[in-house]
Amino acid sequence: MKSTVVNILETKKSYNIYVGSDFIQDRIAYYLERDSFFVLDAKVASLYRNIIPQDSKRVFLFQGGEKNKTLLSTEKILTFLKNNGALRDSTLVSIGGGITGDTAAFAASLYMRGIKLVQVPTTLLAMVDSSVGGKTGVNLKGIKNNIGTFYQPSEVLIDSYFLNSLTNKEYLNGFAEAIKIAAVQDEEYFDYLEDNISYILARKKHVMENLILKACQLKASVVEQDEKESGIRKLLNFGHTVAHGIESDSAYKVHHGYAVAMGMVYESMYALKHGYTDEKTFNKIKDLLVKLGYPVAYKPKNMENMLAISKDKKACKEGIALAVAGKNMQGVIINNVKPKEIIDLF
Numbered sequence: 001m002k003s004t005v006v007n008i009l010e011t012k013k014s015y016n017i018y019v020g021s022d023f024i025q026d027r028i029a030y031y032l033e034r035d036s037f038f039v040l041d042a043k044v045a046s047l048y049r050n051i052i053p054q055d056s057k058r059v060f061l062f063q064g065g066e067k068n069k070t071l072l073s074t075e076k077i078l079t080f081l082k083n084n085g086a087l088r089d090s091t092l093v094s095i096g097g098g099i100t101g102d103t104a105a106f107a108a109s110l111y112m113r114g115i116k117l118v119q120v121p122t123t124l125l126a127m128v129d130s131s132v133g134g135k136t137g138v139n140l141k142g143i144k145n146n147i148g149t150f151y152q153p154s155e156v157l158i159d160s161y162f163l164n165s166l167t168n169k170e171y172l173n174g175f176a177e178a179i180k181i182a183a184v185q186d187e188e189y190f191d192y193l194e195d196n197i198s199y200i201l202a203r204k205k206h207v208m209e210n211l212i213l214k215a216c217q218l219k220a221s222v223v224e225q226d227e228k229e230s231g232i233r234k235l236l237n238f239g240h241t242v243a244h245g246i247e248s249d250s251a252y253k254v255h256h257g258y259a260v261a262m263g264m265v266y267e268s269m270y271a272l273k274h275g276y277t278d279e280k281t282f283n284k285i286k287d288l289l290v291k292l293g294y295p296v297a298y299k300p301k302n303m304e305n306m307l308a309i310s311k312d313k314k315a316c317k318e319g320i321a322l323a324v325a326g327k328n329m330q331g332v333i334i335n336n337v338k339p340k341e342i343i344d345l346f
C-alpha cells in the first residue's frame with residue numbers, strides 16, 4: 001500500500017491518503033470496532049455485501065443521484081446520527097462515489113459542529129478528485145453544490161478493488177478528472193497517462209494505483225496552498241466552465257466527465273486563439289481524449305442554455321476566470337473572459 005500526506009497550511013491540519021488493493025475490509029473492521037457510523041451508497045452496498053456492514057443502527061444507506069444530493073438527505077443523515085447516539089468524538093465513514101462523499105462530508109461538518117470524517121471513495125472520480133480537498137456540499141433548488149463547507153477528512157482510504165465493478169461510462173467519467181489534473185499541473189504525469197492508455201483501459205491495478213496516488217498528490221499540492229479556492233485552486237476548474245454550459249444545455253444527459261472532456265477542448269481552443277497555450281499542448285490534450293473515446297465536440301441545442309457558463313460561481317461583473325492548460329501543461333488563469341467569446345467557439 002502507498003500513501004501520501006496532505007498538509008493544509010492555513011489550518012495546520014494534516015491527513016493521510018492511502019492507496020492500495022484489498023485492504024479496505026480490515027479498515028472497515030477497524031472502524032466497526034470503534035464508535036463509528038457509515039454512510040453507504042446503496043449500489044455499493046448491494047455489490048459488496050461481503051465487506052461492508054449492513055447494521056441499520058450503524059449504517060445509513062444512501063440512495064445516490066444528484067436528486068438526492070440535498071439538504072433533506074443531509075438532515076436524514078444528521079437525524080440518523082442523533083437517533084443512534086453519535087457523539088462529538090464519533091467518526092462518520094463515507095463509502096461511495098462523489099455524491100455520497102460530498103453529502104456525508106457536509107453532514108459530518110455540521111453534526112455537533114463537526115465530527116471526524118473518513119472518505120472511502122468507490123468511483124474513479126471520487127478517488128482522483130472529490131474525496132481529497134475538503135469541499136463538501138449539496139445542491140439547492142437545482143443549483144449544483146450551491147451550499148456546503150470546507151471540511152477536511154481525517155483520512156482517505158482508496159482501494160482499487162472497487163474499480164472492477166464500475167461501468168465503462170463511470171470509469172471514463174472519473175478519468176477525465178485525472179486528465180484535467182495532469183493538464184494544468186504536470187506534463188510528465190500527462191505523458192504517463194498517454195503511455196499507459198492500454199493498461200488504463202484494462203484497469204491494470206498497479207498502473208491505476210500509481211495514477212490515483214499521483215492525482216491525489218497533485219490535487220493535494222494545490223489544496224495545501226489554497227484550501228478555500230481564492231487563487232491557485234481555481235486551476236482545477238479547467239474544462240469545468242464550458243462543462244457547466246454543456247451539462248445545462250443537455251439537461252444533464254451528458255455525464256460530467258464527458259462534459260469536462262469537451263470543456264477542456266473548447267477552453268484550450270480559447271487559450272490557443274488568445275496565445276495562452278500552443279498547438280503542441282492543445283493537440284496533446286485533444287489526442288489523448290480522442291484515443292480514450294471521449295467526444296470532443298458538442299452541438300448546443302439552444303445557445304441560450306450555454307449562458308450557464310456566465311453563471312459560473314467564479315463569475316464577476318467583468319467576466320469569468322477561465323483556467324486553462326498553458327504551454328507545457330502549466331496551468332494559467334485568464335481573468336475577465338467574456339462568456340460570449342467562449343460560446344462563439346461552438
Ligand SMILES: NC(=O)c1ccc[n+]([C@@H]2O[C@H](COP(=O)([O-])OP(=O)(O)OC[C@H]3O[C@@H](n4cnc5c(N)ncnc54)[C@H](O)[C@@H]3O)[C@@H](O)[C@H]2O)c1
Pocket residue numbers: 041042043044047064065066069096097098099100102122123124125126129130131132133134135136144145162163164165166167170173
Ligand atoms: N468535493 C469535490 O471536490 C468534488 C470534486 C468533483 C466532483 N464532485 C462531485 O462528485 C459528484 C459525482 O461523483 P461520482 O461521479 O462519483 O458520482 P456518484 O457518486 O453518483 O457515483 C456514480 C454511480 O456509480 C455508482 N457506484 C459507486 N461506486 C461504485 C462501484 N465501485 N461500482 C459500481 N458502481 C458504483 C453509484 O451508485 C452511482 O450510481 C458530483 O455531485 C460532483 O459535484 C465533488
